[in-house]
Amino acid sequence: MSLIEIKNIIKTYETGETSFRALDEVSLSINSGEFVAIMGASGSGKSTFMNMLGCLDKPTEGDYFLDGTDIMSLNSDELSKIRNLKLGFVFQGFNLISRTSALENVEMPMIYKGISLEKRIEKAKEMLKIVGLENREHHHPNQMSGGQQQRVAIARAIVNDAPIILADEPTGNLDTKTSIEIMNFFVELNEKKKKTIILVTHESEIAEYAKRIVKFRDGKIISDELK
Amino acid sequence: METLKIAIRSLKINKMRSILTSLGIIIGVSAVIIMLSVGEGAKGKISKDISSMGSNLLMVMSGASTSGGVRMNLGSQPTLTMKDAEAILKDCPSVLNVAPILSGNKQIIFANQNWSTGVYGITPSYLTIGLWEIEDGRAITEEDVKNTMKVAILGSTVVTNLFGDLDPIGRKIRIGGMPFKVIGILQSKGQSGMGQDRDDTVLIPITTAQKKLFGSDFPGVVKFINVQAKSEDSLYSAEDEIKALLKDRHNIGQNKEDDFTIRNFTEMMETVKKTVATMTLLLGSIASVSLLVGGIGIMNIMLVSVTERTKEIGIRMAIGAKAMDIRLQFLIEALLLSLAGGLVGVILGVSVSKIINLCSELTTIISPMSIFLSFGFSGLVGIGFGFYPAYKASLLNPIDALRYE
Ligand SMILES: Nc1ncnc2c1ncn2[C@@H]1O[C@H](COP(=O)(O)OP(=O)(O)OP(=O)(O)O)[C@@H](O)[C@H]1O
Ligand SMILES: [Mg+2]
Numbered sequence: 001m002s003l004i005e006i007k008n009i010i011k012t013y014e015t016g017e018t019s020f021r022a023l024d025e026v027s028l029s030i031n032s033g034e035f036v037a038i039m040g041a042s043g044s045g046k047s048t049f050m051n052m053l054g055c056l057d058k059p060t061e062g063d064y065f066l067d068g069t070d071i072m073s074l075n076s077d078e079l080s081k082i083r084n085l086k087l088g089f090v091f092q093g094f095n096l097i098s099r100t101s102a103l104e105n106v107e108m109p110m111i112y113k114g115i116s117l118e119k120r121i122e123k124a125k126e127m128l129k130i131v132g133l134e135n136r137e138h139h140h141p142n143q144m145s146g147g148q149q150q151r152v153a154i155a156r157a158i159v160n161d162a163p164i165i166l167a168d169e170p171t172g173n174l175d176t177k178t179s180i181e182i183m184n185f186f187v188e189l190n191e192k193k194k195k196t197i198i199l200v201t202h203e204s205e206i207a208e209y210a211k212r213i214v215k216f217r218d219g220k221i222i223s224d225e226l227k
Numbered sequence: 228m229e230t231l232k233i234a235i236r237s238l239k240i241n242k243m244r245s246i247l248t249s250l251g252i253i254i255g256v257s258a259v260i261i262m263l264s265v266g267e268g269a270k271g272k273i274s275k276d277i278s279s280m281g282s283n284l285l286m287v288m289s290g291a292s293t294s295g296g297v298r299m300n301l302g303s304q305p306t307l308t309m310k311d312a313e314a315i316l317k318d319c320p321s322v323l324n325v326a327p328i329l330s331g332n333k334q335i336i337f338a339n340q341n342w343s344t345g346v347y348g349i350t351p352s353y354l355t356i357g358l359w360e361i362e363d364g365r366a367i368t369e370e371d372v373k374n375t376m377k378v379a380i381l382g383s384t385v386v387t388n389l390f391g392d393l394d395p396i397g398r399k400i401r402i403g404g405m406p407f408k409v410i411g412i413l414q415s416k417g418q419s420g421m422g423q424d425r426d427d428t429v430l431i432p433i434t435t436a437q438k439k440l441f442g443s444d445f446p447g448v449v450k451f452i453n454v455q456a457k458s459e460d461s462l463y464s465a466e467d468e469i470k471a472l473l474k475d476r477h478n479i480g481q482n483k484e485d486d487f488t489i490r491n492f493t494e495m496m497e498t499v500k501k502t503v504a505t506m507t508l509l510l511g512s513i514a515s516v517s518l519l520v521g522g523i524g525i526m527n528i529m530l531v532s533v534t535e536r537t538k539e540i541g542i543r544m545a546i547g548a549k550a551m552d553i554r555l556q557f558l559i560e561a562l563l564l565s566l567a568g569g570l571v572g573v574i575l576g577v578s579v580s581k582i583i584n585l586c587s588e589l590t591t592i593i594s595p596m597s598i599f600l601s602f603g604f605s606g607l608v609g610i611g612f613g614f615y616p617a618y619k620a621s622l623l624n625p626i627d628a629l630r631y632e
Contacts, residue, residue: 056545057626077549084547095542095629099240111229112547156546 001068002029003164003196004053009062011048011219022048023059024219030198032163035190037207038200040216046200047168049216053198054087054166055079067163084112088157090167094149096141096156102128103137106155113160127155131185147178154185158195165189167199171206183209230552234559241532248528249568251521252608256572256601257579258514263597264580266507268590270500277496279416281358283323283459284492285466287315287452287473306486309433309447311476315454318472321465323457326353327449329436333403335429337389344385346402346429348436356455364396364411367432375434380411382426403440407431462491511597515604521568522608529561529616540620541628554621561613562606569605573598 011023022045030036038046051057052064055071064071067086074082089095096105106124115123128134131151141149150170157165167186171179187209189195199210207213215223238245289306312327329348334341347353350372354361361380371378379402386395395409416425431440437448456465466489473479473487533540540553577598580591 051626054545056629057624077551080544080547080549083545089545091629095538095545097539097542100236108543109546111233112543112549112552160547 001065003032003067004028004030005063005065006052007063009052009059009064011045011052011057012060022219023052025062026219026221028214028221028224030196032196033190033194034212035186035197035210036199036212036214037210038198038214038216039202039204039207042202044216045219046216048219050166050168050198050200054089055082080112084109085160086162086164088160088162088165090150090153090157090165090170092169092172094141094146094153094173096149096152098141101138101140102133102144102152102155105141105152106159109156109160123159124155127159128152130158131155145178146174147181150174150178150182151185154182154189158189158193162195164196164198167197169200169202171201171203179206230555231559233556234563237532237536237556238560238563244528245564248525249564249571251524252518252565252568252605253521253572253575255514255518255521256569256605257576258517259511259601259604260573260576260593260597261580261583261591262510262514263507263600264576264591264593265583265589266503266510267592267594267597268584269503270507271592272590273496273500273503277493277500279358280492280496281356281455282493283456283462284356285454285456285462285469286490286492287311287454287469288488288490289450290486290488306477307449307452309449311473312449312452314472314476315452315469319465319468321456321461321468322454324352324356324455326350326356326453326455327433328353328451328453329433329441329449330451331436331441333429333440335385335389336401337395337398340389342385342388344427344429346431346436346440348433348440349430350433353430353453356453359416360414362412362414363394364409366411367430372432372434375438376432377405377407377435377439378410378432379407380413380430381409382413382428383415384424384427385429386412402429402431405440459493462493466491515601518601518604518608521605522565522612525561525564525609526612526616528564529557529613530619532560533557533616533620537623537628537631540623541625541631544623544625545629550621553623554617557617557620558610558613561617562609565605565609565613566602569602572605573602576601 006026006028008025008027009023010021010025013020013022026049038049040046048057052059055066058072066082069082071079071082097108103121103124106127107120110120110123125134125137128137131154133148133151133155136144136148141152144152165186171182174182183206186197186199190197197210199206201207212224212226214221287307307327309327312325315322316325327350330345332343333346334343335346349367351367351369353359354366362383364380367378367380370376379400381389381395389395389400390398395412398409399406400409401407413426413428413430418424433449437446454465454469456462469489470485474485477486479485543553577593580593583589584591
């Protein structure tokens with residue numbers, strides 16, 4: 001069985017009287033160590049799909065097995081645990097906690113994992129060093145550039161040794177040079193640390209870094225090609 | 228433990244808001260402590276008054292309590308006599324001692340000073356029953372009473388007003404124009420619970436009062452008889468015995484109105500004490516309403532805080548916080564706010580009631596109970612009013628919380 005097994009998932013949004021199918025019977029399987037880029041027009045359902053993958057939202061129908069676990073049958077606390085241990089998130093808007101230092105932001109997933117303070121600080125420092133922010137430990141998000149904030153987010157995503165990194169337009173708010181920097185981190189994580197990376201992007205230059213490209217249109221997968 | 232640190236951190240981030248939120252609790256807790264301490268103080272003062280007045284006291288007054296529906300000035304009708312007093316002592320087994328009194332207001336003159344006050348014609352038992360001590364000079368004796376001596380004992384207020392720094396013992400004063408010799412000074416008792424100056428008094432032998440000072444048509448007339456019962460338990464039987472005896476002596480039929488009235492002092496004071504206790508409770512409850520209002524303030528702020536930090540909650544859930552972690556974080560924040568407020572409130576309340584005690588006429592007594600109570604209550608308020616916002620925060624769906632702007 002693959003690391004991620006998705007079969008015929010449907011996501012319907014109810015807005016007032018009309019209902020809208022954002023995902024229409026999507027099936028996809030992703031193996032450990034893959035680097036997948038998800039592309040498609042705006043409104044095609046990419047983010048919706050990523051939220052299902054990330055266990056942040058539940059599909060209306062379908063099956064989802066992550067590392068053999070039936071995600072559909074879990075309650076919200078069990079989903080929290082899966083997110084904490086198996087998944088790392090990198091968002092377009094960074095989503096760091098404001099008025100809280102870089103170090104503390106990186107520490108946070110370990111708090112919910114139940115790791116002692118000294119180990120947390122040690123590990124958080126190590127992660128910040130990996131993303132090249134060893135001298136920004138005590139900076140707050142509003143004291144850092146977009147690229148730096150995104151690197152803090154990456155450090156936070158890998159701090160619990162999660163095997164899967166989910167990134168929804170991680171470079172959407174960054175300039176080309178910084179985007180390349182960030183993408184190099186993803187490549188490194190994929191190649192050296194054998195992380196499975198799934199990333200959403202609009203730009204084909206960014207998708208070039210991936211080994212597999214999945215294209216969405218109107219809530220359906222229209223192409224899935226390996227390079 | 229970790230959650231506690233997270234909670235402390237987010238309170239520190241919003242310092243000013245945290246302080247203002249606690250203010251409600253601070254005021255509530257200190258108000259409760261101050262109110263209760265003032266009440267306790269009043270109760271303590273009254274207890275002291277009761278014991279300084281003499282124990283197990285009844286007072287028999289001449290005149291009916293009501294006369295034809297009109298309330299008469301008690302003691303205004305001369306219906307009691309020395310013989311009645313003697314009979315009460317002799318024939319009522321529950322009675323330990325009696326003190327007949329004939330009193331009235333007179334002008335007291337010494338040299339060119341004058342002072343108007345209540346003059347009491349008494350027997351030596353008045354001093355024993357009322358727990359009066361002689362500060363200087365000597366007391367009024369049976370001899371003085373038997374020989375209708377024109378001697379007087381003065382309370383300290385009268386001494387100050389007439390003599391200033393002079394030693395009054397042995398000096399001549401005029402009471403209602405009649406010369407008297409000062410033989411003693413009473414030890415000061417201070418104010419009574421009702422604000423009456425108990426040292427503003429002049430005591431003379433009762434016979435002198437009857438025959439010379441308050442010239443009366445009835446020989447041996449008295450206005451009041453102070454009666455001391457043998458014990459607290461015999462107060463009521465003494466009252467019944469005196470009633471029966473006086474009815475008989477005054478030839479009052481079963482259905483006729485009494486020409487005397489009996490007052491139970493100890494009972495009256497107990498009533499006052501109970502009233503004060505009720506007042507204290509009332510004031511305390513009013514003060515605790517402000518605690519409640521403070522609690523609602525905390526809930527208000529916590530709810531705002533939940534809304535404002537929806538995104539933070541979403542991020543925390545996305546990276547692995549469980550519903551319980553979020554709930555605890557907000558609950559602990561609320562609890563910290565109210566306990567910190569409670570602590571400051573205790574300090575403030577204790578200091579203010581100490582200051583009241585020092586700088587005003589009110590006596591305050593801080594009971595550990597009131598501190599414990601108000602502090603505990605503020606903790607409860609924190610948990611009670613913190614629970615709803617915390618619960619609300621934990622119900623958020625991670626994706627909705629993350630999307631919140
Ligand atoms: N919470 C929601 N309620 C109702 N409709 C929604 C909700 N979220 C998304 N949709 C709808 O679902 C569709 C897919 O949205 P989604 O965010 O997945 O698109 P996307 O491919 O990520 O687009 P973009 O490239 O602009 O980010 C859209 O038409 C959107 O309007
Ligand atoms: Mg999107």
